[in-house]
Amino acid sequence: MERMNVLICGGTGCTSSKSDLIEQEFTRLLQEKGLEKEVKVVKTGCFGLCQKGPIVAIHPDRVFYCQVKVEDVSEIVNEHIYKGRRVERLEMHDVDEATQEKVFNIDKIRFYAKQKRIALRNCGVINPEDINEYIARDGYMALGKALTEMTPAEVVDEIKKSGLRGRGGGGFPTGLKWQFAAKEVNDQKYVICNADEGDPGAFMDRSILEGDPHSVIEAMAIAGYGYIYSRAEYPIAVERLNIAIGQARELGLLGKNIFSTDFSFDLELRLGAGAFVCGEETALIASIEGKRGMPMPKPPFPAQKGVWGKPTIINNVETFANVAQIINNGADWFKSIGTEKSSGTKVFALGGKVVNTGLVEVPMGTTLREVIYEIGGGCPNNKRFKAVQTGGPSGGCLTEKDLDSPIDFDTLVAKGSMMGSGGMIVMDEDNCMVDIARFYMDFIVDESCGKCTPCRVGTKRLLEMLTDICEGRGTMETIDELEKLCYTIKSTALCGLGQTAPNPVLSTLRFFRDEYEAHVKEKRCPAKVCKALLSYSIDPTKCKKCSLCAKNCPVQAISGVPGVEPFKIDTSKCIKCGACMTSCHFNAVELR
Amino acid sequence: MKSLADLKALRDQTKKRLDLRDGESDYRVVVGMGTCGIAAGARPVLNAFVEEIAKENLKASVTQIGCIGMCSYEPLVEIYDKEGNKTTYVHMDANKAVEIVKKHIGQGIVCENYTIGAK
Numbered sequence: 001m002e003r004m005n006v007l008i009c010g011g012t013g014c015t016s017s018k019s020d021l022i023e024q025e026f027t028r029l030l031q032e033k034g035l036e037k038e039v040k041v042v043k044t045g046c047f048g049l050c051q052k053g054p055i056v057a058i059h060p061d062r063v064f065y066c067q068v069k070v071e072d073v074s075e076i077v078n079e080h081i082y083k084g085r086r087v088e089r090l091e092m093h094d095v096d097e098a099t100q101e102k103v104f105n106i107d108k109i110r111f112y113a114k115q116k117r118i119a120l121r122n123c124g125v126i127n128p129e130d131i132n133e134y135i136a137r138d139g140y141m142a143l144g145k146a147l148t149e150m151t152p153a154e155v156v157d158e159i160k161k162s163g164l165r166g167r168g169g170g171g172f173p174t175g176l177k178w179q180f181a182a183k184e185v186n187d188q189k190y191v192i193c194n195a196d197e198g199d200p201g202a203f204m205d206r207s208i209l210e211g212d213p214h215s216v217i218e219a220m221a222i223a224g225y226g227y228i229y230s231r232a233e234y235p236i237a238v239e240r241l242n243i244a245i246g247q248a249r250e251l252g253l254l255g256k257n258i259f260s261t262d263f264s265f266d267l268e269l270r271l272g273a274g275a276f277v278c279g280e281e282t283a284l285i286a287s288i289e290g291k292r293g294m295p296m297p298k299p300p301f302p303a304q305k306g307v308w309g310k311p312t313i314i315n316n317v318e319t320f321a322n323v324a325q326i327i328n329n330g331a332d333w334f335k336s337i338g339t340e341k342s343s344g345t346k347v348f349a350l351g352g353k354v355v356n357t358g359l360v361e362v363p364m365g366t367t368l369r370e371v372i373y374e375i376g377g378g379c380p381n382n383k384r385f386k387a388v389q390t391g392g393p394s395g396g397c398l399t400e401k402d403l404d405s406p407i408d409f410d411t412l413v414a415k416g417s418m419m420g421s422g423g424m425i426v427m428d429e430d431n432c433m434v435d436i437a438r439f440y441m442d443f444i445v446d447e448s449c450g451k452c453t454p455c456r457v458g459t460k461r462l463l464e465m466l467t468d469i470c471e472g473r474g475t476m477e478t479i480d481e482l483e484k485l486c487y488t489i490k491s492t493a494l495c496g497l498g499q500t501a502p503n504p505v506l507s508t509l510r511f512f513r514d515e516y517e518a519h520v521k522e523k524r525c526p527a528k529v530c531k532a533l534l535s536y537s538i539d540p541t542k543c544k545k546c547s548l549c550a551k552n553c554p555v556q557a558i559s560g561v562p563g564v565e566p567f568k569i570d571t572s573k574c575i576k577c578g579a580c581m582t583s584c585h586f587n588a589v590e591l592r
Numbered sequence: 593m594k595s596l597a598d599l600k601a602l603r604d605q606t607k608k609r610l611d612l613r614d615g616e617s618d619y620r621v622v623v624g625m626g627t628c629g630i631a632a633g634a635r636p637v638l639n640a641f642v643e644e645i646a647k648e649n650l651k652a653s654v655t656q657i658g659c660i661g662m663c664s665y666e667p668l669v670e671i672y673d674k675e676g677n678k679t680t681y682v683h684m685d686a687n688k689a690v691e692i693v694k695k696h697i698g699q700g701i702v703c704e705n706y707t708i709g710a711k
């Protein structure tokens with residue numbers, strides 16, 4: 001009988017830092033000690049704190065070890081597992097601000113304390129490759145309940161009442177979408193799970209598929225017959241989905257006459273090539289049908305005419321991950337979490353300039369401050385917070401004054417950003433907002449499918465203008481033109497990609513116009529990011545005349561007489577490599 | 593899998609194995625497993641607790657701790673209830689462990705004659 005479980009993270013982050021070798025080492029050492037019967041090693045999905053990975057959790061002791069190396073395994077086995085002495089140096093902890101003492105209790109650690117896990121409830125708890133573990137946590141109960149105890153109309157009704165809204169970006173009420181598809185009369189209908197997840201920096205959907213694939217499969221079965229469309233760049237997620245689908249078929253949870261009813265349902269996995277536009281629903285459907293992934297005008301909506309012309313429900317991974325919980329616990333339970341118009345929780349991929357980057361799930365209505373400061377631990381190195389980008393390349397930024405706004409679909413839109421799929425990138429004083437806008441536009445130009453002119457040509461022009469501003473060729477007219485073109489693209493592009501592409505520019509213009517103006521009027525980048533606008537110089541009062549910088553300069557741009565005359569940089573020769581700055585021992589080289 | 597009842601049966605079969613992971617248990621059994629404890633025979637005690645708790649279908653977790661500094665009383669076991677009240681059992685063996693699981697964890701009756709106070 002097992003008395004202890006060693007859970008090892010098998011998410012993408014930890015796998016890339018060798019968690020599979022750690023798993024092998026645990027298995028080997030436990031066998032060597034003859035403990036393999038009492039201690040079970042389990043590979044799970046992501047724990048959320050990927051940055052501190054690889055993560056190993058020991059239960060029932062509730063100890064989380066971080067940044068575990070293969071060499072550490074023998075200490076954990078010999079000390080903790082065999083003798084019961086925790087290996088404190090590896091243990092996840094907070095430092096209590098008042099007493100400066102380490103806090104090891106996992107339920108009190110700030111990163112986890114504020115979170116509420118519904119969509120991620122099994123991630124980091126179960127083995128995603130073992131259907132029995134999913135079933136042990138009430139898996140497939142909701143499907144059983146829906147098929148044997150509820151009518152289809154009751155299922156749709158329950159989802160409607162729960163207030164669940166699409167987590168793929170738009171926030172459309174899921175129950176309503178299901179109702180539209182249910183109303184259509186047709187011999188065949190389809191369900192698609194959108195696992196394209198193109199937002200750079202986002203990995204919520206990947207983590208759900210890797211950590212709890214059955215939750216998505218069960219929800220899709222609750223909704224009808226389906227496809228999962230995932231990007232081929234997610235090899236671990238794809239492998240786990242295939243295993244999960246196979247196991248569900250074997251148990252008769254997919255296939256013909258599920259639970260002895262006349263309901264039959266099966267799933268097929270389709271891999272995309274990783275184009276952002278293929279996350280857009282009509283482009284995704286085209287791609288499944290084997291056509292080029294290009295959007296189509298709506299209506300007709302997929303619920304009326306979707307894949308192969310049949311009524312189709314298309315939902316996001318995270319949306320599906322909530323469904324079984326709603327059927328099991330009831331719409332009222334779900335409604336009691338979050339805010340009135342945005343019920344439930346939302347998963348965010350917190351990244352950028354925060355101490356704890358990773359995956360967090362919080363109730364809707366949690367403030368940005370709570371997520372960034374309490375869970376995320378604020379900006380590292382005591383830098384000043386500047387802005388946070390939500391909604392990825394389709395969203396916008398929010399500033400200091402919005403930090404206490406609740407996070408929900410409608411508030412974010414009212415503030416000029418959007419929920420998006422859940423990317424949340426924090427920026428500090430060292431980020432140049434013009435450069436950020438340029439980064440997203442660069443992404444869009446690459447990803448535009450080219451079908452319509454405003455997006456294909458327009459975004460390219462936007463990128464040119466942003467580059468001009470960053471490189472000192474911009475004028476006040478450039479800013480005006482930039483803004484005007486943004487509005488034109490917004491109102492004329494065919495699909496969501498083009499329509500939202502100008503958002504990062506517009507929102508940075510709104511909050512940081514002064515930064516744009518500094519770039520064009522003073523040819524100065526206040527955050528010291530835009531290289532073309534910066535120049536190196538040597539402060540003669542700090543210069544000790546040692547000549548070290550001149551020796552390191554690859555282009556002989558620095559002159560002076562050692563010990564006699566302070567050194568000087570000839571900016572016309574300087575190639576801005578930064579070598580002088582790193583070589584100077586007296587901080588005499590400045591960047592302005 | 594033919595019915596909801598089949599699914600429930602399968603769930604109940606595996607559920608116990610996973611209870612270990614949610615940190616919810618009525619009792620926490622802590623076995624002293626320092627070098628002294630292991631030498632005095634703590635391992636069979638530990639195994640007896642684990643097996644008996646599983647057999648009786650009880651909600652209790654079994655963990656170990658290093659040397660507590662009372663080596664002459666080893667093998668030594670502490671049992672904590674939900675409120676954190678501690679009972680310390682000393683000079684343990686596998687048979688005593690079985691009895692303690694049945695009485696203390698199963699029915700909430702402390703086996704006074706094995707506690708540290710009885711000696």
Ligand SMILES: Cc1cc2nc3c(=O)[nH]c(=O)nc-3n(C[C@H](O)[C@H](O)[C@H](O)COP(=O)(O)O)c2cc1C
Nearest residue numbers: 166167168194197198279280281315316319496497
């Ligand atoms: C350019 C673009 C990219 C999109 N990418 C995704 C994506 O990666 N994942 C996703 O679920 N939805 C994406 N969407 C939204 C989908 O079109 C669709 O609204 C969504 O999958 C519906 O599911 P939901 O109601 O559960 O959110 C994207 C939309 C656009 C315009």
Ligand code: SF4
Nearest residue numbers: 450451452455495498
């Ligand atoms: S807006 Fe862009 S991505 Fe969308 S259809 Fe037009 S060119 Fe393609």
Ligand code: SF4
Nearest residue numbers: 553574575577578580
């Ligand atoms: S930045 Fe590089 S090129 Fe310019 S002065 Fe310093 S060392 Fe020379």
Ligand code: FES
Nearest residue numbers: 011013014046050
């Ligand atoms: S991948 Fe291991 S914690 Fe996220």
